[in-house]
Amino acid sequence: MVPRLLKTVLGLPLKIVRRALKQWTFSKPEIIPVGGLTPEVSSELLFALRQAATTAEDERIVCQWLSALELAQVTSDRLLHDTSKVDQSLGFWAARLKAGQHRSFLLLGQGPTSFVLDILAVVTRKTNRHNHLSATDQIERRVIVLRALQARLLEALAKVHDGAAQLSILKRPERELVHQISAVGAQPSEDERERLLSGARQATRKCIESVVSAVNDAKQAVDEITVPPSAGRSEPATKTVVQAIAVAQALRSRVAHRLHYIASQTGILDPEADSASSSNRKHREAAATDDVDMALSKAEDELDFMPQAGATTSANAALTAAAMAAARHRRLITIPEWLAAPSKYQRYWVRYTLAGVASLWALRFLYIHSPLSGSHDLENWGTAATESVVDAYRNRVVAPILQLKDELFQTFRQRRSIVSVAEYETDKASLERMLADFERDFARSSSGEAPGAAAAPQPGEDQSMTEAEDASLPGMKFMMECYEGELKRPIRNLVNGRLLRTILIQVQKLKLDTEAAMLELDQILRANELTVAVVAAIPSLAIAGGTGYLLIRWITPSPPDRRSEALPARMALVEAERALEHWATDEDSLEGQGAVIWHTAQVYWETAALFRRHSGVGLPGLSTKSEWHNLRQDLIELIAPGQPDVKQKICQRMQRVYSLFQP
Template sequence: MELDVQAVQARLRAALADLPKVYVYISTPDTLPVCGLDGVRVQDQLFALRALGDEGLAEAWLRAVQCAQLAHDRLLSDLTAVDKHLTFWRRTLAAGGGWAHASFMLLARGPGAFAADVAAASRRLLRLAGLAEGGTAEGEGGSSATDLMQQRVLLLRELRSRLTVALAELTQAADHLRLDLSPSPPVPAHGHGSGAAWRLPSRGGFAAGGAAGAPGPGSGAERQLQAAEAAVRRAVRGMRAALEGLTGAAEAPQGPAGGPRSPPSLAAELGALLRLLALRPLAAHALGAEEAQGGAQGPLAAEGKPAQAPTQASAPAEAVAPASELVLSSGGGTARSALSAARRAAALSGPLAAVPAAAAMPSSLQRHWLRYAAAGAALAYGGWFLVRHSRLAGSDDLDRWLREAVAAVRSALATHVAAPLAAVSDELFTTFRQRPAIVSSADFESSRGSLARMLADFAADHPPGPGGAGAGAGAAGSGSGSPSALVPSDAPGSADPALAAGMGVVMRAYEEELRRPLRGLLAGDLARALLIQVQHVKVDGEAAMLRLDQILRANELTMSLLAALPALGASLAAAAGLARLLIPRAPDPRRAAVPARLAMAGLEVALEALRTAQAPADPLLSPEQAAAAAQALAEAEGEVAFRLARLYGELVALYARADRTSRFSDWRPLAEELLRLAAPGSAAERLAVHGRMVRTYSVFKT
């Protein structure tokens, strides 16, 4: 069986072409629903429209909601980027004075900007030299670094103002898509009265059921359809006006030259709106767009001859544009799939109003290019050094250095880790049992027994007289001050009562013999008493040596533990690091909620500014002042939408790590409150909702 190479290549190309679709379907960002139109509300209104009998209008309304969500997310993304760049330049401008600004503009914008600034400075110096010699300096002069930063701040402020106004206008236009429809009552299948059975819609859905019983001219359903179509047209036109005011790309009206022009169809207006959004190929895949017949791509076909949508509500759904224009292919036309496709398309699309390259903040690589260049030079020199001393250059320096380094590491480990731990082990299990003592217990017991026998013999040779008991007691009392009496009672050499009594007799005879030392030394017991005291001192010394041996053993163990402290510390640090890696600590809920609380505070400031802007204007204002007030109101509304979207993103990121589904989670009521803030309303109503959220939910409490 031969392998069809061309077929395999075709399948491989098809699989590679489907990779972007797989990617965009896997990841769906969770963004703020435009005007509070989440999946549940959009699905409810979609069912209500289909129940009225016009499938084409329902699909057009769904496509308009999808476009509104797409444009809303892209404007918020652009506004976030502009706000990031503006915050950076404001912080840099406030960070230092003229010298700091000059050094930043010269050294922190990348090597290309550095080379351009150096070249411009050289040209200015040359022109100054020519002027000093009598020439002219045309085009001389340049702004300072502080002025250049201020120009960037002003440019980004203007772009941010335009984006907030466009966001406010888009939100106002999308508000028309919040239709007020009451579903038609069910049609009785047979019979009348309260006992009649009710017929459910057929397998075709609400649209099929509505088409079976299409409303007649002038009915309430027809008026609702006409109002819904007018609302969709107003929403689409408002969104087009907002985007055209931002991008400055307005399309010329189509129609025959001269004579009255017929209003464009709803499909044509949706196609113009989608062309204005200028989707990228990946975003078109995410939106579920298929190639239309004739080579056109996009959710709507190119408008050569746009298909006319029905103007009467009773027109059948087949009379609307072809399927490639209004039917979604990314989820069967459901509200949730349409909104998810719009969010994916917005994430994969480029900016509607890109930040100018001259006003963009330098990247981290550009800001630290000198540091990275020095690191690269050091790495290059290190590589050249390694090559020079490697086998490639015929040198064995690297091998020798490697062996020496390995030997040094092994020696250090053996000296500072293995040896101290082995010493501790030996002290605990071997040394205490095998260390030779200076004085053994057997020697001590032998000396003590010899002393006892000496004392017994001496006492037998000197029986007590009539007052001997008292004298013996006094001698014993006086003997209590001897060295043996100073030994603790738990020591091996502690004196017992027999030894103490015997030493009392010896000390009494010794005192008597000292009165006549020569006679006592030659014919008495003075020498014997002295020798007995020497034996007593020996016994006391051996007892002290035994106690000292115990103290030395304890000190040796302490010193071994101190020597093993580096090894023990390294082992504990490694164990702690491994435990943290395997068992990460739970995040601090108060610390994790700080960005959400800051976003909530920013939303409150924006709502206060909106309430101030919504105050009744003075009727005596000039047209210029009235236009400025309207501009401020639009900017305030856009700022509220931007701050609300940022709060929604912070809360989504916070609750992504928590449980959202249990009955103990407060995410669902919190999401409902956020949708109330996103819905149209006065600033006072939104401030009331804001205050209730701050008081109710623990995430906003410090």
């Protein structure tokens, strides 16, 4: 708890700075290309169409094509947002269905307004209290209806992407012509121009038809949802499930007539008949263009969006404008209030009410002790708290670091030692001279031994220790032997012999040993002082080091942690692979195709946010060594319409190649 709170407090300024930097500098939204039409592919197609356009009518066709692309992009973004909202509500109610305590939650977890209405309903309908629909049945109905609504939105999403894929002019001759014009920049021939513009016109018509159909399908799905059952009617759980399934079936079947009516009114479904006459063909093309304009106007009214397509508008600018428009106004449908997941304030309104009461009491307390009521308690408390914080900062953070600096740069250089090394060397030289003089004066003993002669070592004596003593202080062994001999007649030798001189030499030796011990003790004291300074500076060093680490990690790019941070992306990819498997069993299912698009979009969002957090400055994939570039291309291929078996191979390659999806 404490480390998490500390991490939150320390990371709050960095989060504020990053959010401000993102809003000021990197306000461009992340685009999920509809139908696999990336800005690069769209720019290539638009360049080829403009190269083929020679008349004002041709330019109008190109503008219609670009407008259809914008409308498809806006519709896709809004449907993805609505599907996300429905999925959140579905996940919430499904979790509540498993959690239990449904009655208490429906009573206290939907806001104070719902609480008051439920209390009034219970008070006014005491006789029908036992016939009231159970809380479990109410939540179960929400789950079933939300699943049906999500299925309809996924079908609409698949229609939009299929329609947008028509804009890429999928026939092989047109694609080869587009690549030739884009690569060489040559002017196409009259037949090639006619074929290209005719394909663009047909693709535009089909795309708008799919967009209008998808929009009406989504709105009709919400209109077909019935209101929640009245509280006074008794309905068992089985009947609730049957009614909810009927609602789902209605959502799937009652749109075709309306769509056909709209398409017939706008002229989208009228086929273009062949004619040998050039004038009649031009007349029909102009009529078809007018029909496309009518369909565009209808789609614009349905989406409440005006495309920015013009004679000089680029594909990248058009897609960016569409994405920004969808970001400003994301909602295409409105989920009924009784189906939407309660907000955090509705779920915890009791806690917030208690917190509000506590806040009012705190405000009253502050008013009583504030200068408004003539009291100076708040000022005194604030001054005392400020002084305490400042003193704690100086004593616990600044002072230990300064003390550690002084220990490192001044103590070892300026601190006076108890015994200096020079004094020790002087006393050692003096002792060596004493021993030499003693050996020279008393070298010849009464037994006639040669000067400096020493007795042979005893069998149990350590020869190495004797040699070490002789090497360190020459003559010390001779002096100790004389001292041992003089102690046999101490009184006589004290006056006439060498006993007093040997005692004085030993005093000098004791002084030398004491100075050596004091030098060692001084080194130990210095090391201990440094250790104490480091231990005292640990909190301040931890704060400074943690702040520096977070700042460096925020500025410089780093690979994401696969075990924790990449877990949502991996789970989203698992859901996408599962949706692919279901779609492979029924390739004609629009719901399965829409589920693949939706789950792949979730993977796209999760990975983009993950790479953005670890890029250092807020944009994904700035480093040339990042996996984002290839990963983004694979995700776009998964979103684009195609065969399920091909997409399954792409999904398997992603799990095999990218470290992000490897546990």
